[in-house]
Amino acid sequence: MRVGLFIPCYVDQLRPEVGLAVVRLFERLGIDFEIPDAQTCCGQPFSTAGEQGQAERLARRFDAAFAAFDVVVTPSGSCAAHVRHRFSDRRTGRRAGEAGGRTRELCEFLVEIDALRGIGGRLPRRIGLHASCHALRELRHGNPSESREPPRVEPVRALLGGLAGIELVELARRDECCGFGGLFSIEQEAVSCRMGLDRIADHERAGAEIVTSSDVSCLLQLEGLARRRGSPLAFRHVAELLADALAPEPPAPEAIDGPR
């Protein structure tokens, strides 16, 4: 299986440590991967702005960059949802983005291949899980609180839940939007910030030390608000938590035996 890693444009520029965490994680888990040079952006910001033409152009670039891979993995529920569901244009019926069907959000991928079986890992922290709306309601990672469908696996919870010492705190509203919404965060600054502040208050009340999510964009929104008002909350992508928490690689036999 040839795995291509898609590091979203804003993660590349603003949160490189998330990309590096995925690299560390994959190396630790023995997953071979490549990071094609031709990648830039999945096109989501253009699609949500209604600019289908520009979105399609980037969809074709995405397709070309990942044409040779069996699976495309990305540490973003939102980008994955876009690539999977929105590459096709409802209005014109045109389709770009044949890579959509092969694209997986990171946690979803790790659960699918059962990558953490027998790996162990420890994270003695109180973690607030911020549900990414697009991972939840578009990729159907877990069950939205509105839905009465049969239970589904929530990959982030499944992965973190297996770590020793972790406490996932109970939120009053477990899947309300953080208010980011791309351009919404700028154009509707007042409402966007109020939404984010309400989320932060929920995590604080629940006693979280670290807020995590499968989406960096949600975390940037929440972290920006929290830092400005001096909240002690930390914000880390789930890849960072997993990379740190997984037990170090079993030492090589020669290391155990010592120099002969």
Place this chain on the structure above:
Amino acid sequence: MGHVSRARAFVADAERTGWHDQALWFVRAKRDAAADLVPDWEALRSEAAAIKREALERLPELWIEFEAQARRAGAVVHWARDAEEHNTIVAGLLRERGITRVVKSKSMLTEECGLNPHLERQGIEVVDTDLGERIVQLRHEPPSHIVMPAIHLRRGEVGETFTRTMGAPPGLDDPDALTALARSDLRARFLAAQAGITGVNFAVAETGSLVVVSNEGNVDLGTALPRLHIACVGLEKIVPAQRDLPVFLRLLARSATGQAISAYTSHFRGAMPERELHVVIVDNGRSRLLAEPEFREALACIRCGACLNTCPVYRRSGGHSYGTVIPGPIGSVLEPARDLVAHAELPHACTLCGSCAEVCPVRIPLPQQLLAWRGVLAARGIHPRRRRIALRLAAEILARPIGLRLFGGLGRALVRALPAAFVDRLARPWTRQRALPPIPASSFRTLWKRRQSAARASAGARDAGDAGMEGG
């Protein structure tokens, strides 16, 4: 002034915003609990969605069937192409009979058509009899919610309104006392009314009957006392058969308020002896929407308001911020169909969180429709200037990896070099309430490349070392 500035003004009152959000979240939570008690809630939603879609497919024949059945049962059926025709028909019916006092039970359609001001201009008094609707009528405000028209008001504000308009003692804010006061004031108006106007929740083609769902008994009183009942119904309210009703009645109250069933479900079929029943069927843009494959499903809406209650933007911006008869997600889909330019901000007043689609009892794909409107807006070049520039610039930068590398690198270097306060000002409005993230010196790509060459170098050194040992 559009949604953005009205929403900003609403949010500026942090305490009211918190209270408004909590009040609606409480209703959403009641809806969740009510859905829990229905064994197969999701299947029920699918059934309702299928019935509505079938009804939309067969709309013309169903209405013709309705008309024939309603006439047979003794009702008079009128067709109104638009709001103006609707208002003219209703006013004509009242004038012909010399009627000057009318009671009305809540109807978003008559709100949409602007019936009240039309009748008032002709010297006809219209009293809204739903409590919430009456409160906003006394305040000369539009409803802020399609099911709870006065949800934006606190009881103290209702007390002030009643003091001003009904002589309530100042400072009265006890809900029971306020309700009792409104009730006795309304009772006299019911008794004096010469006609009752109602909206309609469901028109049944098979029987020619009408169903109106309410909680306060005002529909029954307002139609039982006067000799004339005028029922105003939008084209989208048709359902094929009587057996379809339970599907919708089980969903409607649960989705709207979390009640298992509303207090009153009133069925009207034909006129009672010595009475008149007139049904005014209104198009007002609905048939145009029906012809739009991307948006027609919005006509399946049963006006439960669940999408408003769950919408995190609606809860924090208030119904009036939308500047439309129907606010919230469904309004942001329906209203641009009437006037795209005037409502250009509405499809963007949304984070695409998707919650609305999950609660909708008839499974309207609201987020996809909002996205589709954004596409229509973009195709017609209707963007605020700032958005247009930002998108064009971003598209150029992201078109090639070199663009992202160059502009990203340049941008990060600048932000790191410039004084923080200056950068903060440049990055507004993002930084009005948010700190900028710490800007890294290197992109992921650079760090990754560096890591790879270091790994290659150390692998090379190890190989060299191994070779040396073997050699030695």
